[in-house]
Amino acid sequence: MSGFSEDMPFFDEPNARPAAAPSGIAARAMAARSGQNGVPDYLKGLNPEQRLAVETTEGPVLVLAGAGTGKTRVLTTRIAHILATGRAFPSQILAVTFTNKAAREMKQRIGILIGEGNVEGMPWLGTFHSIGVKLLRRHAELAGLKSDFTILDTDDVVRLIKQLIQAEGLDDKRWPAKTFAQMLDNWKNKGLGPDEIAEGDARSFGNGKGRQLYKAYQERLQTLNSCDFGDLLYHPIRIFRAYPDVLKEYHRKFKYILVDEYQDTNTAQYMWLRLLAQRPQSSPLEGEVPAKRAEGVAAEGTAQSSNSTASSTAARTPPDRASPGHPPLKGEGNRRSSPINICCVGDDDQSIYGWRGAEVDNILRFDKDFPGATIIRLERNYRSTAHILGAASHLIAHNEGRFGKTLFTDRDDPEDDKVHVHAAWDSEEEARAIGDAIEAYQRQKHNLNDMAILVRASFQMRAFEDRFITLGLNYRVIGGPRFYERLEIRDALAFFRVVANGGDDLAFERIVNVPKRGLGEATIRQIHDTARAMRIPMLEAAATLAESDELKPKPRAALREVAANFERWQKALESTPHTELAETILEESGYTDMWKNDRSAEAPGRLENLKELIRSMEEYESLRAFLEHVALVMEAEQGESQDAVSIMTLHSAKGLEFETVFLPGWEEGLFPHQRALDEGGRSGLEEERRLAYVGLTRAKKNLHIWFVSNRQIHGLWQSTIPSRFVDELPETHIDIADSGNSYGGYGNPYGGGSFASGRGGGRQNPYGASRFDNIGAKDQGSFSNTYATPGWQRAQANRTEATDRNWGTRSGHQVERIGYGETDSGYGAGRTSVKGRTIEGELVAKSVADTPSAFNVGDRVFHQKFGNGNIAAIDGNKLTIDFDKAGQKRVLDGFVAPV
DNA sequence: CCCTCACACCATAGC
């Protein structure tokens, strides 16, 4: 319990009220007041809706905050307001965010509003997971853990599951551990324990052993004194349900609850919140209404916002009108709630974590869950130009099932650029062109810090990194290949973990034989078996084995050394400063020497990373605190001291804004991602569209969308078509870049036709949308081979006809699909061949459909990108071709034509 | 029994 005392004094003073506030916050707030009306500085400059959201401190409040409407400002000001008016102590506010970044930013901004000193005392501001850890450390024993439990990352989890699958005698190839890890995640996201999962789900894995595996997994975690990410929410929920007294403590404790990004909460997070937010009273709720909602909420929301400006006393839905929203949660009872000061902020249009179990429904159902809720809409956008906003609004309007906010801005500057749409030949040209654009902005005195490239999938990042390295352009990758995921960091952390928690077998297994000590699979198995048989951790088992004569001299000596090392380090844990200890561990284990002796190119970088790791430990109190940070944060914090372009995924861009934003890779299959369509169907597509919306609304002034005609996926060049989202942008707000000719002389990339007509007229066209739907529906292939399938070939053929009709010409479908080649000098031959291929179009499609390949080794062929070459090998429809100029490449047979 | 190298197979997004 030590370490948690900071808020203890208030624990038993549930009724501490403004008058009793001893902290001097109120006084400080008074000092901060300056206006004649007594309006504190921190409230100045808020618009009426924002101010209402800040000042409606009592009762449930839902703030529907569109992109760029000042959501974070409202949240932070609200907290500042609660503190400054002495409504609660910092320790009595529970504020939950999704990302560490958001939590950090909130802390900082509250600090600015009311003074640093007042925020340090906000121990319960953090991510769901970090707060979960805190709760769980306090009550670990109620979940069968010790308070020093370790948190496993995805990698550990998969390895553990693999062991269990093998232990069950199942084939781990047929039943991949990764798949089961995903299933586990889904279950835990729904708050389901092994006995609560659906029978069908339980049976669907490992010859019906799903449930059994789940149980075995949880048992194993317990013996390892570990938990996974899901447990950080799942355990507290179970504790709250099983121990009402514990829950009550927190009910007394938290006077105000605030939740950021409420649209991203999953069922488990929702349960967790409800348990904390609901103070059950005696009278049971009458009646039962199924959870259908939306219209009611929307209507109410509109009514609210229309009259909300009038007064700060919100017209609230009377409690009596309460409709008992959701099906009762287990163990929670169906009770009427007393008013809860919970404030959730979110935007249904930015819900992009469905794949992680997020339920948009949570936000749509808010007023049913919390009767009498005040719903406030923030629709005034302060971030983007009218063009950007117009493009984003028009795009998102293609979604059904939304509240339907209308963002607006007063901004009307004729100087503002429209949203630029660009085409490039392939991903390399895309990277080159974006690099050039960035440099051009730089010459106009734009900071690199104000620019970002937002990609759909992280593999897209490499092209930009490569390009920027050659240009010498500073960049930073956010949330990319993460620091902690690096081999050397994971190894080092494994050493530390074993020292901190001797029961962490997974970490132990990782490093027993690092550096190589001659302990192979056989020895490790023996340690494993001994540990299991004696029910002790592997480290102890190793020590035991080292003293027995069951091993050959060599491994025995090695084990003895390992065991002695860890014993020594564990002893030093309490007495030695942790950074020093960490260095000692890496030295004495021979780990640093291992890399010093390594002649490979990466070795110096790895040593550098290890130093960085040690450096970053300094900020933490202890080794344990550091390990927890690593487990939860997962991303190395990079200083923003340097001017650099940011590269990140669209997902990690949520909540951020940049002056200039580049959105590359708007192609069917990549964005919307084929897997999202395959797995999620229509709702999958809508989530992708919301992701596109998030991307568009990150930009303040300049926005550039790119698509390419050729992209390399899994080492194969694939032809691609522009994303349907490109078509969904409103013509009035976009500007088609018409000079793609700086590289290779492609001339007008749109083949002379206007962009819209080239694409079949987009919105008003008779075949646009449905044509794309066909592609999605008929195509059974996975992303990697989508474009080799008969369905795509057909779609392509249809497309050609359609476009031809539109253009009134009959030329190669490749040409107008991609839109290149008209004036191409460098690829002049390509044009002819492409045309030639078109004439054979039907034949090619047929051959792809019927037979693996119509080519023979030795055939001379032409490829649009690589030119002429000879086929060196054939593997199904994959050809290995020795190109005259480009060298050996593997390509799909659909993309070459006989010469 | 362990280590190294070549090969197969694979990659949406992240707390």
Add this chain to the structure above:
DNA sequence: GGTGTGAGGG
């Protein structure tokens, strides 16, 4: 382009 697995050498 990265990682996990298998065969062969030491």
